[in-house]
Every structure is written in C-alpha cells, then in structure tokens.
Amino acid sequence: MTNFTDEERKLIAEQEYKNWTVNDEVTINKGKKSIGYVSKVVNDKKTGEQAFIITDGNPKIQKPSEVNTVSRL
Incomplete structure (x- = not known):
C-alpha cells in the first residue's frame, strides 16, 4: 500500500472530477506519480452513483x- 502526503491526497481527490475512460492512467504531480489505471467507469443513473x-x-x-x-474515485 502506498502512503500519500496530505497534499497528494488532495490531488487524488481532485481527480474525481475529470472525465476518465477505461485504460487511462491516473497520475498526480504533473504526471510524475501514477495512482493506477481506470479499469471501470460506473455511472448508475438509477442510484446516481458515479465512480472510477x-x-x-x-x-x-x-x-x-x-x-x-x-481504489475508487
């Protein structure tokens, strides 16, 4: 498990608002640190859940x- 600083956690939280697609690499610190890859996009209109x-x-x-x-964003 990776340990993140408070600043990195803030940057990760900001990633929730981007329009990711499957296979995209999620990074922070201007692409210097990889969080992982989007394996699934959840957009359940019935429940309102939106997640990556x-x-x-x-x-x-x-x-x-x-x-x-x-991880889930």
Missing part, C-alpha cells in the same frame, strides 16, 4: 488475478 475504479496495473494487459490494489 482504479487498479494498480493496466487492465489491457493485467489479469484480474494479478490485481493487488483497487
């Missing part, structure tokens, strides 16, 4: 069994 599921590897090449870290 971020995994530690590129979903194009990483098998689900190889995923170690999952």
Whole structure:
C-alpha cells in the first residue's frame, strides 16, 4: 500500500472530477506519480452513483488475478 502526503491526497481527490475512460492512467504531480489505471467507469443513473475504479496495473494487459490494489474515485 502506498502512503500519500496530505497534499497528494488532495490531488487524488481532485481527480474525481475529470472525465476518465477505461485504460487511462491516473497520475498526480504533473504526471510524475501514477495512482493506477481506470479499469471501470460506473455511472448508475438509477442510484446516481458515479465512480472510477482504479487498479494498480493496466487492465489491457493485467489479469484480474494479478490485481493487488483497487481504489475508487
């Protein structure tokens, strides 16, 4: 698990408002630090839930069994 500074946590939280698509790499600090890759975009109109599921590897090449870290924005 990666430890983030308070400033990095703020930058990560700001990523929630971007229009990500599957396979996009999510980074902070002007692209210097990778958070992971978007593996799923959730936009459930019935419940209003909007989220991005971020995994530690590129979903194009990483098998689900190889995923170690999952985050939700």
